Amino acid sequence: MSEPEHSPDHALAVETVGLTMRFGAFTALDNASLKFKPGTFHALLGENGAGKSTLVKCMMGFYRPTDGQMMIDGREVDIPDPRAAHALGLGMVYQHFTLVPSLTAAENLVISREDAPTIINWRAEREKLDAFMKTMPFKVPLEQPVNRLAAGEKQKLELLKQLYLGRKFLILDEPTSVLTPAEADELLGMVRGMTQSGALTAVMITHKFREVSAFADDVSVLRRGVHVGSGRVGDYTHADLAAMMIGEKTIQQSAERRGEAGEAILSVSNALAPDRSGLKTIDIESLKVRAGEIVGIAGVSGNGQMELMEILTGQRPLTGGRIEVEGRPYHASRREARNLKVRYLPEEPLRNACAPKMSVAENIAFRTFDIDRAGKPRFWLDKTAMTARGRELVDAFKVKTASIDSEIASLSGGNVQRAVLARELTGEVDLLIISNPCFGLDFSAIAEIRARIVAARNSGTAVLLISEDLDEILELSDRILVMAEGRLVYETTAAAADTNEIGAHMTGHE
Amino acid sequence: MSADITAETPAKGTSLQLGHILRRAEPIIISLIAMLAGLALFGLFLLAVGKSPITFYELVYKAGFGSAFSWQNTLSRAAPLLLSALCVALPARLGLVVIGGEGAIVLGGVAAGAAGMYLPGLPGAIGIAAMMIAAAIAGGAWIGAVGAMRHYRGVNETISSLLMAYIAIALMNHLVEGPLRDPASLNKPSTAPIEAAYRIGEMPFLGTHWGLGLGVLACIACWVLIDRTSWGFAARIAGGNTRAAEVQGLPVGRLVIGFTALGGALAGLAGMMEVAAVHGSANASLAAGYGYTGILIAFLARHNPLAIIPVALLLAGFEASSGLVQRRLDLPDATVLVLQGFVFITILLSETAYGRFKLFRPDEWRRK
Ligand SMILES: Nc1ncnc2c1ncn2[C@@H]1O[C@H](COP(=O)(O)OP(=O)(O)OP(=O)(O)O)[C@@H](O)[C@H]1O
Numbered sequence: 122m123s124e125p126e127h128s129p130d131h132a133l134a135v136e137t138v139g140l141t142m143r144f145g146a147f148t149a150l151d152n153a154s155l156k157f158k159p160g161t162f163h164a165l166l167g168e169n170g171a172g173k174s175t176l177v178k179c180m181m182g183f184y185r186p187t188d189g190q191m192m193i194d195g196r197e198v199d200i201p202d203p204r205a206a207h208a209l210g211l212g213m214v215y216q217h218f219t220l221v222p223s224l225t226a227a228e229n230l231v232i233s234r235e236d237a238p239t240i241i242n243w244r245a246e247r248e249k250l251d252a253f254m255k256t257m258p259f260k261v262p263l264e265q266p267v268n269r270l271a272a273g274e275k276q277k278l279e280l281l282k283q284l285y286l287g288r289k290f291l292i293l294d295e296p297t298s299v300l301t302p303a304e305a306d307e308l309l310g311m312v313r314g315m316t317q318s319g320a321l322t323a324v325m326i327t328h329k330f331r332e333v334s335a336f337a338d339d340v341s342v343l344r345r346g347v348h349v350g351s352g353r354v355g356d357y358t359h360a361d362l363a364a365m366m367i368g369e370k371t372i373q374q375s376a377e378r379r380g381e382a383g384e385a386i387l388s389v390s391n392a393l394a395p396d397r398s399g400l401k402t403i404d405i406e407s408l409k410v411r412a413g414e415i416v417g418i419a420g421v422s423g424n425g426q427m428e429l430m431e432i433l434t435g436q437r438p439l440t441g442g443r444i445e446v447e448g449r450p451y452h453a454s455r456r457e458a459r460n461l462k463v464r465y466l467p468e469e470p471l472r473n474a475c476a477p478k479m480s481v482a483e484n485i486a487f488r489t490f491d492i493d494r495a496g497k498p499r500f501w502l503d504k505t506a507m508t509a510r511g512r513e514l515v516d517a518f519k520v521k522t523a524s525i526d527s528e529i530a531s532l533s534g535g536n537v538q539r540a541v542l543a544r545e546l547t548g549e550v551d552l553l554i555i556s557n558p559c560f561g562l563d564f565s566a567i568a569e570i571r572a573r574i575v576a577a578r579n580s581g582t583a584v585l586l587i588s589e590d591l592d593e594i595l596e597l598s599d600r601i602l603v604m605a606e607g608r609l610v611y612e613t614t615a616a617a618a619d620t621n622e623i624g625a626h627m628t629g630h631e
Numbered sequence: 632m633s634a635d636i637t638a639e640t641p642a643k644g645t646s647l648q649l650g651h652i653l654r655r656a657e658p659i660i661i662s663l664i665a666m667l668a669g670l671a672l673f674g675l676f677l678l679a680v681g682k683s684p685i686t687f688y689e690l691v692y693k694a695g696f697g698s699a700f701s702w703q704n705t706l707s708r709a710a711p712l713l714l715s716a717l718c719v720a721l722p723a724r725l726g727l728v729v730i731g732g733e734g735a736i737v738l739g740g741v742a743a744g745a746a747g748m749y750l751p752g753l754p755g756a757i758g759i760a761a762m763m764i765a766a767a768i769a770g771g772a773w774i775g776a777v778g779a780m781r782h783y784r785g786v787n788e789t790i791s792s793l794l795m796a797y798i799a800i801a802l803m804n805h806l807v808e809g810p811l812r813d814p815a816s817l818n819k820p821s822t823a824p825i826e827a828a829y830r831i832g833e834m835p836f837l838g839t840h841w842g843l844g845l846g847v848l849a850c851i852a853c854w855v856l857i858d859r860t861s862w863g864f865a866a867r868i869a870g871g872n873t874r875a876a877e878v879q880g881l882p883v884g885r886l887v888i889g890f891t892a893l894g895g896a897l898a899g900l901a902g903m904m905e906v907a908a909v910h911g912s913a914n915a916s917l918a919a920g921y922g923y924t925g926i927l928i929a930f931l932a933r934h935n936p937l938a939i940i941p942v943a944l945l946l947a948g949f950e951a952s953s954g955l956v957q958r959r960l961d962l963p964d965a966t967v968l969v970l971q972g973f974v975f976i977t978i979l980l981s982e983t984a985y986g987r988f989k990l991f992r993p994d995e996w997r998r999k
């Protein structure tokens with residue numbers, strides 16, 4: 122293999138030829154041949170678990186494909202590891218951030234270089250960096266420590282880092298999932314600008330059709346590891362793309378709302394707790410959720426939603442006030458949660474609700490491993506029952522996994538979500554507390570999960586839905602509250618909801 | 632594609648089984664290779680100081696495993712090592728790295744010695760039980776405190792357990808030289824010798840004391856606890872992701888303290904066995920470094936209590952040979968420590984080897 126001495130100076134044409142990736146008996150990517158034309162912005166669509174991340178990880182050398190080749194500018198190349206991919210000018214921006222939080226943007230850029238000198242001459246580097254920044258169509262504050270930057274700026278810096286490193290083919294794996302719509306538009310606009318000027322070829326994995334039609338030139342769709350089609354974005358309607366993604370399957374229709382709200386199940390009064398920074402106070406004067414209703418809490422991220430979730434899951438002790446479930450004091454112990462039938466669906470379930478290295482079956486057993494069928498505590502594990510139940514729920518909730526003994530961390534994001542949902546929604550549930558349930562999910566998974574939430578509501582479950590996605594709140598809630606600066610500042614019924622009014626309260630400009 | 636599929640189907644059953652076996656073999660083979668690499672590196676070290684590695688390993692074999700007598704020596708050293716390795720392996724299942732088992736051993740020994748001294752004249756079994764309880768409480772409280780500080784105050788358990796081991800050793804010295812000293816112990820301050828009825832005897836056929844039996848039983852029991860009970864499962868959840876365990880309402884604090892205290896109690900029992908079966912009284916010989924060797928054993932065994940049994944035997948053999956090696960090769964006593972250091976480093980390095988070898992991923996073999 123001959124590695125080029127210098128990074129290429131033009132947008133790359135990249136092609137995969139029959140890429141196949143198997144994990145055990147499971148084929149995550151099946152003979153995928155895709156073409157990415159130089160200087161285009163290419164969107165890669167597919168359901169959760171379709172193999173999008175697997176495809177790009179093969180391209181970047183994180184996985185060694187079971188079969189197939191890669192071509193760059195018409196020549197066959199071998200990419201045994203990410204370093205080789207970088208040397209060829211291939212780069213990747215992830216959903217999560219990879220910057221060193223305590224260093225400044227400038228420091229992050231310089232140390233990320235593979236040829237970073239052992240002793241760095243900062244003055245010289247700074248001059249080079251400034252010269253580089255002049256060639257860039259957008260700016261990022263270089264002197265601030267990265268942890269003080271907003272999510273949008275961090276993601277811009279990730280992009281800038283790739284350009285600084287001379288990458289000419291850039292993969293973005295769900296780059297906007299942590300951004301607000303405005304931040305997302307700005308970032309994608311920049312990428313589009315770079316591709317149009319011929320400096321870059323970009324591939325973006327996304328679940329948002331809006332981003333595809335607004336920014337991408339070409340689109341490719343994967344379904345269950347198979348490449349089912351590619352073409353100009355303009356040639357497809359959203360319905361066409363959706364049909365290509367899901368195939369024969371029909372989308373879950375949102376369940377109709379039935380029944381009236383009953384008695385209050387959850388009631389929080391005058392609850393006080395410090396926020397993450399320890400400087401501000403979360404102050405929930407009064408929050409009631411009744412049986413058979415969905416109460417949505419809207420708000421811009423970082424206004425205390427995460428802390429509220431922690432308060433309700435017992436991870437953040439109260440300094441005042443009380444929480445009651447069905448009229449009884451509630452501290453989120455295992456016994457209370459079980460007796461009062463309280464279940465949780467935290468955001469980013471792999472980080473907050475799973476043990477990543479334990480198996481799918483074990484993770485599904487988290488609620489039930491210590492009780493027997495009659496609900497009596499048990500000391501000995503019943504592994505046979507655990508496996509059987511794991512199988513049953515994996516089938517019932519259509520969790521795609523190589524085997525129920527696979528580590529849950531090996532599942533795609535949507536399937537982790539389904540597995541956790543299977544665990545939390547099985548059995549009787551009186552109170553369901555949910556945070557950002559549709560983060561990173563494809564539209565059919567979203568439809569299915571929302572349908573399950575509405576179905577739970579119809580069967581009399583009290584649902585508290587904390588979400589940063591206002592559309593989700595508007596679609597699902599019976600009653601809407603707005604959280605700002607750690608307080609609930611506004612309440613309205615769904616019927617009377619006015620988006621402008623809610624938006625104004627979210628940003629504190631009422 | 633279709634040809635591919637038909638070719639695969641018949642072999643599937645066997646290949647699944649083979650895959651299972653190979654995946655399980657991965658930690659064993661990697662640890663073995665790492666250990667051999669450590670031994671080889673140590674051989675180079677011996678060459679560098681002008682000794683023959685071949686003679687060295689021959690001597691180790693002879694003195695550790697070569698004869699009935701050497702086996703006896705090895706087995707009686709293995710007893711405390713089994714228990715002290717559990718003091719590392721149990722907290723490790725909760726994601727804690729506790730390296731201060733030595734402290735629990737010495738305090739367990741002192742507590743046992745004191746119990747023997749202050750409760751004379753009981754029937755043997757009751758006296759022994761009292762000594763065991765005292766030792767388990769002392770060791771359990773010591774390491775349990777490490778867990779409690781970690782959970783409630785966020786104190787790093789690795790550092791605190793290590794520092795507390797030094798405190799424990801100082802405390803032991805203070806007690807056996809002061810309040811608990813038997814005036815008759817002149818040049819080696821000790822507690823009063825325990826009564827003959829409280830001494831622990833030998834196991835049949837093995838020529839070693841019952842500490843070995845206790846250690847093996849404890850390893851099996853700990854494996855059952857972790858792998859087969861709901862407490863062990865809860866501990867694995869908490870070790871795998873504390874946040875998830877909290878959201879599930881699991882008593883993370885109680886699990887952390889319980890598992891660290893159990894590990895400490897077992898290490899305390901190791902000290903008790905040293906007193907009741909080997910030394911006959913508590914004195915400075917309790918701080919023989921078993922706690923530190925236990926760390927190496929637990930890591931070599933990847934914190935699997937069953938794997939601790941063979942690994943402890945092997946390392947006990949190394950330790951048993953140290954005297955002979957010292958005399959024959961004219962090497963200092965610390966040589967065995969250097970050897971252990973080499974092996975420890977290669978074992979830690981081998982952590983990076985997991986998932987890199989296709990041998991253990993049979994599904995990926997079919998590549999052109
Ligand atoms: N390391 C692995 N071991 C076993 N199976 C894996 C592994 N990585 C991925 N898979 C499986 O391959 C399939 C494709 O996963 P992949 O992460 O590529 O999906 P995706 O299209 O990126 O989905 P999402 O939109 O949810 O991110 C999934 O079913 C997943 O369970």
Ligand SMILES: [Mg+2]
Nearest residue numbers: 173174533534
């Ligand atoms: Mg993905």
